[in-house]
Amino acid sequence: MGPSLNLDVSASNFTMNNLYHHSERGIDILHNAVALAALHDSGRKFPAAKMPSGNAYGNDAEAPQMVDGDRSVDHYPLASWSCRCGQICHHADFLLGTAGCRVAWWFLFLQTRPRYTCIPWLKAAICRNVEGDPTILARSLQVQLQKLISEPAQLRPIDENQKPVIIVVDGLDECEGQHVQEEILCTIRNFTSQYHLPFRFIVASRPEAHISEVFESPFYCGRYRSVDVEESFKDVKKYLCDEFSRIHGEHRTMVNIPLPWPSPEILKELVRKSSGYFIYASTVIRFIDDKNYRPTEQLAVILDRTSSSSTFDTLDQLYIRILSSAPRQDQLLPVLCAISNFDFCPGTLDQLLGLNNGDARLLLRGLHSVLEIPEKDNSSLPISPHHASFFDFLNNPRRSGTFYVGSSHYQMGLAQSLLSLLAGEFRMDIVNCGSTWEQSPLSFIPFITSLPPRTELLSPIKQLNPDYVFKRYLDLEDFDKFLQWLKKIPGAPADLVELWEDYEYMSFVVKKFPVAKFYTTSNKSSVLPPLDIVFQIPGMPRLLQILILVDTDFPEWHVREIRPLTGLTWDDLKTTICALRPIVGRDVDKIRELAHHILHGSFFGEIYPWPTLCRDLARQLICRARATSSLESLTQ
Known part of the structure; x- marks a missing residue:
């Protein structure tokens, strides 16, 4: 009996005694030392998805290491090590022992297949080194890589036509300790730069910040390629x-x-x-x-979505583990509530939630594995989930537990913060948040009406900036639902209800009037008052002419886009449009008749399409386009 080899993994209170004989084969020594659960096909791992034949797939549970057996050996993941299989596999001490054994086992298997007889040289070299010095398995990561990978590979004459052997390191982010993960990456980089090795390393990992920083550092510059194998x-x-x-x-x-x-x-x-x-x-x-x-x-x-089943146990455990490791969770949860309901860029989140500049990024720094957080150079881009299911998880109390962000507490807090943000000066960064209308912060009306009608929302609603209310096209049903919701709030002020009734009517007129020019009027006798009365309303002639000229093929041309062309303030525009309520009300025939009179009338000596007005509007639009272009160039 030879000496015993003690591998003390104190961090996990785990000690393994490997006994070997001097006559023991290197492959047996490796087998005794390996963390068997780390092998990619180990039965000790969590069950993987059954993939379609003939394809390699990658996801959060498995690295891209499932290969059709008919493929060339050069495409096999000859070394494959996983950190996803329990406590003992989280330590770097097992990495190269497992990789070396995996290489050796693959070549032992391939010895029985004549077409691969050119490969076993690597297996023999690895075994010979382990037989000569079994303590390699207790040495540093650098020594293991040199003895089990670099030196055996250098014994083979260089063949430029030889395709590289693939070594897969799966779940690097689950290896214990950030410093260990960084050490693994640095060691791999050192040896691949010092030696001409016939290997290619595939590192499968969640994009944790510290891992991304290593790859993006000058140390790795130009020496790696990032492949998002999950977007499949x-x-x-x-x-x-x-x-x-x-x-x-x-x-x-x-x-x-x-x-x-x-x-x-x-x-x-x-x-x-x-x-x-x-x-x-x-x-x-x-x-x-x-x-x-x-x-x-x-x-x-x-x-x-409200199911209480354990369907997503595996996925939920992953999410909970990631969220549990994040600091400042009392501040993190309001942030998660905000981005699960609307698209927000990091800077806007700071202002929304009253955080210090840059705090949103710091709070989300540990969540890069589940969230796409734009770089500072692209700070206008919204934060989005890598998994659409992540937001489903956050909004399901049975699945997310303490990380549930759909409670009335968080939702009401978000509503107050959002309304307060939209009460401020008009800002394009808020407008540009949201890749779709549903996710835009400007789609606040459906969100607000989904909440219980509470008195604490009255004040911020009254202070809303009309620029935000009318920036995006709103369906008249949205206004109607909002009004019905508003009236349910105990003690809702009559002037606030009236204000939103005016907003709804403004939207109605601007939506209906431009299309009225395409319809003929009914044969009924005119019920409109003399047009003199209509045109005596301040700003009315110009407003109606502009509405006639609006191209209805562009629905984003709504109340906010109309107002600057009229030269009216919001209060004056509201007064002008709502002055039509006693004249035409919601009678479509009356609106069409009014449009007909506008089209066939003479204004300031000109008839439709009113050349002077068209030139004036063209100049305004060109100036606005230039101003917008200049603003965008300044913010890029």
Whole structure:
């Protein structure tokens, strides 16, 4: 019996005694020392998604290491090590022992296949080094890499036509300690720069800030390529289609369910929610494929966001683990509530929540794995989730627990902050937040009306800047819902209700009048008062002419775009438009008749299309375009 080799991993209170004989083979020594659960196909790992044949896939659960057996050996992940399989695998001490053993095992397997007889030289060299000095497995990371990777590889004559061997390091972010993760990356970089090695390292990891900083440093400049293997919507769709087809064929209860199942719309929604991540798709399939339930009912549960099932346990555990490690959680949760409801850039978040400049970035620094946070050079871009399911998680109390941001406390706080922000001076950075109308902060009306009518919202509502109210096109139903909601607030001031009734009527007129010119009037006798009365209203002739000239093919031309062309203040514009209420009200025929008179009347000696007014408007629009262009260039 030879000496014992003690590997003391004190950080996890774990000690492993490896006994070996002097006559023991290197492959056996490696096998005894390896963390078996770290192998990519280990049965000790969490279950992975079953992927379509012949493709390599990457997601938050598995690295891109599933390869069709018919492919060339040069494409095999000959060394594959995972940090995702429990406590003992989180330590860098196991990395190279596992990688070396994985390389050796692959070549031992390949020895039985004649077409690969040119490969076993690496296996032999690794085993020989371990047999000569078994203490390699207890040495530093640098020594292990040199003895188990660099030196064996250098024994082989350089062949420029030889394709590189792939070494996959899966889940680097789960290796214990940031300094260990950084050490692994630096060690790999050092050896690949010092030696001509026939290897390519694939590091699969969440984009944690410290890992991204290493890759973006001058140390790695030009020596790596970032590949987002997770954005694989087509592969996810194919996977879901194949699996749904299999489920439909295997489950007896599906005999009378017509194809296609599920419908293309539902399939599209599931693909969208996956954001290209197999971790979501595989979780969905495992849940629906439960033989104890009808797949149609299971799918209905998936589509129900309020479900209390444990469908997403694997995904939720990942999210909870990430969020639990974030500091200042009392400040973080309002931030998460804001970005789960609206698109906000980091700088606007600071102002929204009364944070110091740059605090939003600091609060979210540890969440780069679940959130796309724009660089400072692109600070106008909104924060968005890598996974669409992340926001679903945050808004489901049964799934997110203490990280639930859909409570009335957080929602009401966000409403007050948002209304206060929109009460200030008009700012384009707020307008530009939101890749879609639904996610824009300017879509606050549907959000507000989703909350209980509370008196604490009255004051910020009254102070709202009309520029924000009318910046985006609002459906008249939105105004109606808001008015109904506003009237339910105990003690809602009559003047505030009247103000929003005026806003709604302004929107109605600006929406209906431009299209009235395309319709003929009815044969009914005129019920309009003399036009002299209409045109005596200050600002009315110019307003109606401008409305006639507005191109209705551009719905974003709404009340806010009309106001500067009239030269009126908001109060004056409101007074002018609402003066039409007793004249035409909501009678479409009256509006068409008024438009007809405008089109066929003479104003200041000119008839439609009023050349002087058109030139005036053209000059205004050119000046506005130049001003906007200059502003954008200053902010870029």
